[in-house]
Amino acid sequence: MRRQSASSICATTASRSIRPKSFIVATNNYRAGGGGHFPGLDGSTIVLEAPDTNREVIQRYIAEHKTIVPATAQIWRFATPAHKVTVSFDSAPNAATLLSSGSRVRPIGSTETGFLRLALELG
16 A cells, blocks of 8 residues: 555455555554554554464464465566666575575675675665
8 A cells, every 4th residue: 555645555366456435454453553653543443452472473374374475476576766876775694695696686795783685776
């Protein structure tokens, strides 16, 4: 979902626009209570408050299903900037071993805490 104006939100699913009059957002207690300033979530409209943490729900699911095959889909992307920019981010120390040849991501060094700093050029 992305905020388009003070009174509208554009939501999509499977690349189709949806414009419901109302809907339920499943989230954690931090976000439901207004953390992160997500539009419409301020703690005043909680429908169900369950005792389970996100971690517990995922642990039970994995224990029940044993094997998880995640679906691969391009669910997000970087917007094309007006000018060329280099984005840097930190990852696991061995992340460079997972980069494929021709990857737009390249290692640029290590952090003081041992993470690998990577760069991605956009634009």
